[in-house]
Amino acid sequence: MPDGITVHPVAWPPAPIRTERLVLRESEARDRAALIDLIASPEVGTYVGGARPRDELERAMPEVPGQRFGFFVVELDGMTIGMITLDRRDPERKGHIRPEGGEPELGYMFLPQAWGRGYATEACAAALDWFTAAHPGEPVVLSTQTANEASMRVAAKLGFTEVERFEDYGAEQWLGVWSAMARASR
Numbered sequence: 001m002p003d004g005i006t007v008h009p010v011a012w013p014p015a016p017i018r019t020e021r022l023v024l025r026e027s028e029a030r031d032r033a034a035l036i037d038l039i040a041s042p043e044v045g046t047y048v049g050g051a052r053p054r055d056e057l058e059r060a061m062p063e064v065p066g067q068r069f070g071f072f073v074v075e076l077d078g079m080t081i082g083m084i085t086l087d088r089r090d091p092e093r094k095g096h097i098r099p100e101g102g103e104p105e106l107g108y109m110f111l112p113q114a115w116g117r118g119y120a121t122e123a124c125a126a127a128l129d130w131f132t133a134a135h136p137g138e139p140v141v142l143s144t145q146t147a148n149e150a151s152m153r154v155a156a157k158l159g160f161t162e163v164e165r166f167e168d169y170g171a172e173q174w175l176g177v178w179s180a181m182a183r184a185s186r
Contacts, residue, residue: 027066034080082110095175
């Protein structure tokens with residue numbers, strides 16, 4: 001299966017996406033330090049398998065991180081505060097809406113200082129709007145630990161509906177689905 005979401009091929013990267021407060025854009029070299037901080041953060045790592053060692057990230061992260069289809073840097077007032085990904089869900093992972101897997105999956109991570117201000121919801125909504133325009137009719141899934149109350153709230157605000165719960169990574173996981181058609185019928 002191709003790495004990018006290719007149901008309806010679209011040029012990448014798109015022009016920067018602007019919301020009321022944020023910009024979603026392609027990664028640049030200037031984002032490297034913030035993305036290392038993000039992935040090395042113990043707070044951020046709580047529900048995603050733990051923080052990665054900073055020295056390992058310094059060695060492994062390319063000069064321009066995340067240069068691939070579906071990877072958006074989230075910027076606030078010129079500062080990188082997080083990232084959003086739209087990737088195909090690995091068919092080997094638990095939790096799918098299709099028997100063969102490979103559904104588009106929304107992922108996001110924000111620096112702790114950006115938490116609690118609605119940035120994740122605002123940025124994810126913009127990414128979903130872009131996705132809908134680029135891939136009409138394609139549903140998107142989101143998976144999070146049920147213990148991650150903040151992520152569960154974001155999923156609800158975005159309009160994801162529960163598909164299933166399952167045990168993975170030593171914790172209960174929640175899988176939700178979102179589609180523009182379901183959102184439009186609300």
